[in-house]
Amino acid sequence: MKKLLTIALSAVVLATGIYFTIASNAVAEEVTLYKNPQCGCCESYADYLRDNGFTVTVKPTHELVTMSHEAGIPDDFQGCHLAFIDNYVISGHVPIATVNRLISERPDIKGVTLPGMPMGSPGMSGTKTEPFTIYTVGDGQPSVYAVE
Numbered sequence: 001m002k003k004l005l006t007i008a009l010s011a012v013v014l015a016t017g018i019y020f021t022i023a024s025n026a027v028a029e030e031v032t033l034y035k036n037p038q039c040g041c042c043e044s045y046a047d048y049l050r051d052n053g054f055t056v057t058v059k060p061t062h063e064l065v066t067m068s069h070e071a072g073i074p075d076d077f078q079g080c081h082l083a084f085i086d087n088y089v090i091s092g093h094v095p096i097a098t099v100n101r102l103i104s105e106r107p108d109i110k111g112v113t114l115p116g117m118p119m120g121s122p123g124m125s126g127t128k129t130e131p132f133t134i135y136t137v138g139d140g141q142p143s144v145y146a147v148e
C-alpha cells in the first residue's frame, strides 16, 4: 500500500514538473520586436527567431533610439531593432545560442546587445569577417557577455 502511494505521489510530482516546464517555456517563447518601419534585416531577424521556435510580434516604430535608451542601451551599443523576451531586452542581430543562454541562465542584467549590423550575423546578409561581441545591458557600463 505504501509503495502504491509512493508511485502515485511520484506521478503527481512528475506531472507537475512537466506542466511547469511547458508553462515557463511558453512564456519564454513570446517575443515583441520593435523596428523602424522600413528595416528589412529586422524582419529577417524576426524570421530567424521564428525558425528557432519563438512566437514573434513585430511592431514598427519611429521611436527606436529613444526606446533603446530607455532600455538602458548607450548610443554606441545600439542594435538596429529591439526585442523583448521574458523580461529581457535583446538589441540587434544576437545569435540564438546567446539568446537561449540569457533566458536559461537568467543573469541579473537587463539584457544583451549586438551593436550595429555586423555582416553575416543572423538576419544580415554578407559573410562573417570577425567574431561578434555581445554586450550586457544593465545599470553600469556595458561589458562583454559573449563572443561568438
Ligand SMILES: [Cu+2]
Residues within 6 Å of the ligand: 041, 042, 080, 081, 093, 116, 117, 124
Ligand atoms: Cu539589422
